[in-house]
Amino acid sequence: MNRYRILLPLEVHTEDASYKQGEEFEKEFSPEDEATNLASGLLEIVPQTYKVIGGSVVHGASPGETFEAALTVGAEAALVAGGHIERATKKAPKTKKEE
Amino acid sequence: MAIFALTDALIIVNGVTLSDHGNNVSIEDSRDALDITAFGATSKAVAKGLGDAKITVKFLQDFAAGKVHATLAPLIASTTGIVVEVRPTSAGRSPTNPAALMTGLLMTYNMLDGGVGEVTEINAEFVNSAQAGMTYPTA
Numbered sequence: 001m002n003r004y005r006i007l008l009p010l011e012v013h014t015e016d017a018s019y020k021q022g023e024e025f026e027k028e029f030s031p032e033d034e035a036t037n038l039a040s041g042l043l044e045i046v047p048q049t050y051k052v053i054g055g056s057v058v059h060g061a062s063p064g065e066t067f068e069a070a071l072t073v074g075a076e077a078a079l080v081a082g083g084h085i086e087r088a089t090k091k092a093p094k095t096k097k098e099e
Numbered sequence: 100m101a102i103f104a105l106t107d108a109l110i111i112v113n114g115v116t117l118s119d120h121g122n123n124v125s126i127e128d129s130r131d132a133l134d135i136t137a138f139g140a141t142s143k144a145v146a147k148g149l150g151d152a153k154i155t156v157k158f159l160q161d162f163a164a165g166k167v168h169a170t171l172a173p174l175i176a177s178t179t180g181i182v183v184e185v186r187p188t189s190a191g192r193s194p195t196n197p198a199a200l201m202t203g204l205l206m207t208y209n210m211l212d213g214g215v216g217e218v219t220e221i222n223a224e225f226v227n228s229a230q231a232g233m234t235y236p237t238a
Contacts, residue, residue, distance in 0.1 A: 031179040054165020057116040063165070074179020075113055082169035084115055 123157035180228035
């Protein structure tokens, strides 16, 4: 699941709430749906913090280090499946659903 | 002008730096040649059509965690484009060290290739999957 920020002056409706321009929400898009929403300029991915757990440098971070990146669902899945990274536990701001 | 010798290329696949396992890289940025020759012409004429791009890397195979196979195996099964970046040297991007940057799909991955006693060199072929095609950022 990724966290997204709305860039266009539109209201986005999810299962739990509605969000306006500038607001953030979490959702599990398919890679294709995510790509469509990013390409249209509607959404941007809010960067997450990741820890490098494999043996290679990932996004400039050495093994054991953390880095912040806005990874697409597909890119993150491939890196997790390859044993390169894991999400670092960092509390994100609450969405409307969590408030 | 200095002739460039390739000794320290930077290869990043989906954010993972794999330069220390690569020993050959090829970057292709092409356009379809459309034949626009008409009756009466005395020479063939062509126009440029759709662009295409491809990055092919030869890797020394490594099955250790977080290395070559761990990076490429998830990508051959994936239908999502990932970013591949190659630079002439491992230094930062600059006008004299431009990157070749492409969002692509891994279309060919031969996990093992070699004979008895040989080093296993494998090819990974990434084909463009985004409208931007190949770009050459310098910063």
